[in-house]
Amino acid sequence: MFFLLAIILVFYFFMIRPQSKRQKEMRRFREGLKKGDKVITTGGIHGTVYEIGDNYVLMEVDKDVKIRIDKNALISNPGDIPQGR
Structure with a gap:
């Protein structure tokens, strides 16, 4: 019994x-x-938050190029990712 509890x-x-x-x-x-804010999506798209809705973010990926994505598709802030060599 103790062993089972320990495993759990x-x-x-x-x-x-x-x-x-x-x-x-x-x-x-x-x-x-x-x-x-600068963000990265799960698909690897880098951009800047332009507008925020309840469930979506309008993200500017280039000058005058904006895409609407689901908030759940955002994974991080580029500053949080360690830089490789």
């Missing part, structure tokens, strides 16, 4: 908890977006 606790702390923490961070990131 290990599973929780190494699998479930980190994932829920990551989801909270992403939710805070998306809720904290403001006009002018």
Whole structure:
């Protein structure tokens, strides 16, 4: 019985908890977006937030080129990604 409980606790702390923490961070990131923020989408498109709606973001990817994307497609701020060599 103790062994089963230990396995469940290990599973929780190494699998479930980190994932829920990551989801909270992403939710805070998306809720904290403001006009002018630089973002990256899940498809790798880099752009600047131009307008924010309830479930979408209008993102400027080049001068006078804007695309409307779902907020859930945003994954990060380019400044948060470590630079390679």
